[in-house]
Amino acid sequence: MDETFDAIVIGSGQAGPALADRLSQAGWRVAVVERHRFGGTCVNTGCIPTKAMVASAHVAALLHRSQDFGISIRGEAEVDFPAVMARKSRISGSSSEGVEKWLRGMPGITVIQGHARFEAPGVLRVGERLLHSERVFINVGGRASELAPDIRGGVDVLNNSSLMALDRLPEHLGVVGGSYVGLEFAQMFRRYGSRVTVLQRGAQIVPREDADVARALQETLEREGVEIRTGTECFALRREGAHIAARWRCGDDQDEFLCTHVLNATGRRPNTDDLGLDRCGVEVDERGFIRVDDQLRTSAAGIWALGDCNGRGAFTHTAYNDFEIVAANLLDADPRRVSDRIPAYALYTDPPLARIGITVGEALASGRPTLIGERPMSRVGRAVQKGEEQGFLRVLVDAQTRHLVGATLLGVEADEAVHALLTLMYARQPVATVQRGVFIHPTVSELLPTVLGALRPLEAATAQH
Numbered sequence: 001m002d003e004t005f006d007a008i009v010i011g012s013g014q015a016g017p018a019l020a021d022r023l024s025q026a027g028w029r030v031a032v033v034e035r036h037r038f039g040g041t042c043v044n045t046g047c048i049p050t051k052a053m054v055a056s057a058h059v060a061a062l063l064h065r066s067q068d069f070g071i072s073i074r075g076e077a078e079v080d081f082p083a084v085m086a087r088k089s090r091i092s093g094s095s096s097e098g099v100e101k102w103l104r105g106m107p108g109i110t111v112i113q114g115h116a117r118f119e120a121p122g123v124l125r126v127g128e129r130l131l132h133s134e135r136v137f138i139n140v141g142g143r144a145s146e147l148a149p150d151i152r153g154g155v156d157v158l159n160n161s162s163l164m165a166l167d168r169l170p171e172h173l174g175v176v177g178g179s180y181v182g183l184e185f186a187q188m189f190r191r192y193g194s195r196v197t198v199l200q201r202g203a204q205i206v207p208r209e210d211a212d213v214a215r216a217l218q219e220t221l222e223r224e225g226v227e228i229r230t231g232t233e234c235f236a237l238r239r240e241g242a243h244i245a246a247r248w249r250c251g252d253d254q255d256e257f258l259c260t261h262v263l264n265a266t267g268r269r270p271n272t273d274d275l276g277l278d279r280c281g282v283e284v285d286e287r288g289f290i291r292v293d294d295q296l297r298t299s300a301a302g303i304w305a306l307g308d309c310n311g312r313g314a315f316t317h318t319a320y321n322d323f324e325i326v327a328a329n330l331l332d333a334d335p336r337r338v339s340d341r342i343p344a345y346a347l348y349t350d351p352p353l354a355r356i357g358i359t360v361g362e363a364l365a366s367g368r369p370t371l372i373g374e375r376p377m378s379r380v381g382r383a384v385q386k387g388e389e390q391g392f393l394r395v396l397v398d399a400q401t402r403h404l405v406g407a408t409l410l411g412v413e414a415d416e417a418v419h420a421l422l423t424l425m426y427a428r429q430p431v432a433t434v435q436r437g438v439f440i441h442p443t444v445s446e447l448l449p450t451v452l453g454a455l456r457p458l459e460a461a462t463a464q465h
């Protein structure tokens with residue numbers, strides 16, 4: 001069956017539905033194709049279910065130390081793991097239903113369930129249907145990368161998707177990869193009561209961050225009993241009776257441990273290998289990410305790529321911003337660009353790590369004179385009152401322009417407090433704007449003016465560290 005549309009959107013993740021909505025409001029006839037669950041990774045196996053699970057883990061951790069707050073609990077507080085999973089499924093399920101309902105309610109939108117693949121430029125096949133359009137928007141996201149068969153050793157390894165179906169708490173969870181996915185799951189499962197061992201190759205966890213940030217995070221996790229092995233090499237799994245043996249060091253100091261489950265959190269790959277991109281002239285890079293320009297046009301006329309599949313961002317907010325960029329250029333004659341975006345993200349360990357702009361390492365490498373301001377969370381009143389004194393606030397400021405160039409906030413409420421600084425960066429104003437502001441007491445944010453008011457040269461400060 002042949003059908004023609006003004007546009008085709010492939011994927012209903014974080015960019016596709018919002019774009020379909022804008023196009024529908026502009027009177028376009030649009031086909032939206034989704035092969036799996038509406039809402040994509042964030043809604044079904046990413047941000048939403050994991051943050052619901054982090055919230056349950058937070059309650060478990062608080063109950064564990066309730067006496068620190070003067071609260072005694074009679075009897076044992078217990079984690080009901082199936083109930084934790086049922087809660088996250090309810091939250092993520094209703095979000096997915098919401099996306100589907102939203103899409104189906106848009107005038108001029110045809111929702112098609114199935115796998116879309118290019119047959120030729122402007123022609124896509126979904127099962128028996130052939131869809132034609134001069135404009136195609138690819139929003140296919142990514143999936144967890146897989147361990148090579150010789151490393152997996154025949155063991156069933158979990159990833160962020162299959163883990164969502166667990167109905168029993170793992171006795172001992174081995175986590176390969178100590179970054180976003182690995183550390184969020186590691187901490188929550190430890191808090192639910194699993195033994196957890198994280199394996200990270202290289203010198204430190206969260207390798208994108210400064211070494212002292214990684215150390216502080218590692219100490220926090222280890223205090224809760226998460227075991228962390230860095231510098232792993234020759235990693236390999238094998239079955240050992242009812243257990244899984246995970247080898248993580250070879251040679252003279254060879255080492256391995258036995259666990260019951262293994263989560264692979266070693267990164268993601270784009271869903272671009274089964275799209276027929278070779279039939280429509282869309283170029284990908286060596287890792288399969290679709291090459292795009294600053295306004296998200298691919299190498300083929302009339303085809304755009306948005307979200308994780310273009311390799312220009314790996315977050316929900318960057319995917320959504322991709323929608324904004326495409327819609328602004330297409331419908332509003334507003335030349336928004338990816339390069340206008342300031343790097344910003346949060347790692348949802350507890351306490352969270354919020355990061356914007358550049359790190360200390362990047363500031364030093366840039367060669368530009370930079371100032372640093374820091375304050376431990378133990379000197380932030382709100383953190384002390386909440387019994388959450390771990391971490392620190394750190395800002396980096398260009399010594400000449402007095403503009404903020406980066407911030408690392410590791411601590412309670414950091415994911416919210418960082419937005420005052422992110423807004424300052426987008427406003428392109430000097431730090432005096434925040435420094436002279438009167439912030440609400442008692443908040444974590446109220447200390448930001450203080451930190452910005454006590455800056456010292458970065459080079460001298462790093463020499464002291």
Ligand SMILES: Cc1cc2nc3c(=O)[nH]c(=O)nc-3n(C[C@H](O)[C@H](O)[C@H](O)COP(=O)(O)OP(=O)(O)OC[C@H]3O[C@@H](n4cnc5c(N)ncnc54)[C@H](O)[C@@H]3O)c2cc1C
Nearest residue numbers: 011013014035040041042046116140141307308314315316
């Ligand atoms: C465990 C985990 C936790 C995360 N937590 C956070 C967080 O806290 N904050 C944050 O900002 N980001 C987080 N992320 C990242 C975030 O989920 C992604 O960046 C975001 O979902 C990317 O959106 P997207 O629209 O590019 O793709 P996706 O959300 O992956 O959507 C792509 C959609 O396309 C569909 N599709 C693929 N190929 C085809 C095809 N050929 N035909 C039809 N449909 C197709 C897929 O089924 C999917 O529904 C997390 C990721 C993971 C894995």
Ligand SMILES: NC(=O)c1ccc[n+]([C@@H]2O[C@H](COP(=O)([O-])OP(=O)(O)OC[C@H]3O[C@@H](n4cnc5c(N)ncnc54)[C@H](O)[C@@H]3O)[C@@H](O)[C@H]2O)c1
Nearest residue numbers: 177178179180181182199200201265266267314346347348
């Ligand atoms: N809070 C958030 O915003 C959030 C949460 C989860 C995921 N995400 C997104 O999902 C994406 C994927 O996250 P991720 O943590 O899977 O990938 P990642 O690429 O961020 O980290 C992978 C980690 O695994 C390590 N690693 C790779 N191979 C290894 C091996 N053989 N042995 C030991 N360690 C190994 C890497 O050094 C790295 O630390 C991220 O890019 C992120 O954008 C975001």
